Amino acid sequence: MSNAPVNSGRRRFLTLSTAVVGGVGAAAVAVPFLKSWNPSAKAKAAGAPVEVDISKIEDGQLIRVIWQGKPVWVVRRGEQTLEELNGIGDKLRDPESQEPQQPEYITGAYRSIKPEIFIAVGLCTHLGCSPTYLPDSFGEQVQGVTSGFFCPCHGSKFDMAGRVFQSVPAPLNLVVPPYVYLDDNRVLVGADEGNA
Incomplete structure (x- = not known):
């Protein structure tokens, strides 16, 4: 047994240093562990909504984006195209879109929120080819x-x-995904008004 005096300042410093090093070590282990609970970037991209800039799309132009691994078309329709859509109902299998191939808020002959912008999943409803x-x-x-x-x-x-014509193999209209306008120039595909 030693009779040397105890250096309490040194003891406090060593205790505090050990606690700090232990805390940093615990954080270094905890951060990657907690991050592993989040979905991967690939998983997020597979189901996450996709923002589309529509400001530069011209009449008749189609752009493609990928949402949930599927091609999604965004087309700007001109005035002539919109007029034509109203006059061909007798040639279509489901002109009023009675089959639930679109969200409930997508109604009418245009099957869109804004008549000039059409958004649809670009896969045929027959066997899934891309038209x-x-x-x-x-x-x-x-x-x-x-x-x-x-x-x-x-x-x-x-x-x-996206309405299917009569006497063709496809049984249903093209699918319209859920979407919401963020502003006049941006659309969020894959989200409804409530979860945008």
């Missing part, structure tokens, strides 16, 4: 219809609102 956009030559497919979507796999045809 081709024919902005000027769709009249070769359906007489009297200027533009639309033609599926080269089995010949299904859709108008500029």
